[in-house]
Amino acid sequence: MVMDCPVCNYKGIPASATKCPGCGADLTVYHDLSQLESGLRLHRNIIILLSALLLVSLLVLGYMFLFSDGLSSRYTRLEMQGKNNEIIDLKKKTVSFKNKF
Numbered sequence: 001m002v003m004d005c006p007v008c009n010y011k012g013i014p015a016s017a018t019k020c021p022g023c024g025a026d027l028t029v030y031h032d033l034s035q036l037e038s039g040l041r042l043h044r045n046i047i048i049l050l051s052a053l054l055l056v057s058l059l060v061l062g063y064m065f066l067f068s069d070g071l072s073s074r075y076t077r078l079e080m081q082g083k084n085n086e087i088i089d090l091k092k093k094t095v096s097f098k099n100k101f
């Protein structure tokens with residue numbers, strides 16, 4: 001990896017160099033700065049990743065909650081329909097039973 005001198009803009013300095021071959025500027029400070037920057041970038045990436053993970057798990061949980069709620073209300077509705085049909089059948093049976101006498 002190569003870098004440009006931030007002082008004289010000398011191109012192609014090896015990243016391991018501690019002094020600029022053009023102007024002799026001390027490059028160790030810039031090495032530290034770039035290391036700090038990449039460290040901060042990594043830290044930020046981890047925070048973004050964790051936030052995304054949290055968001056996804058919240059979405060999944062919300063979806064599961066809604067989906068299970070939808071299923072159970074549908075089941076209850078079906079059950080109620082079944083009970084209604086039983087009642088209607090019983091009424092029909094009672095009417096036909098009464099009609100026999």
Ligand SMILES: [Zn+2]
Nearest residue numbers: 005008020023
């Ligand atoms: Zn320089």
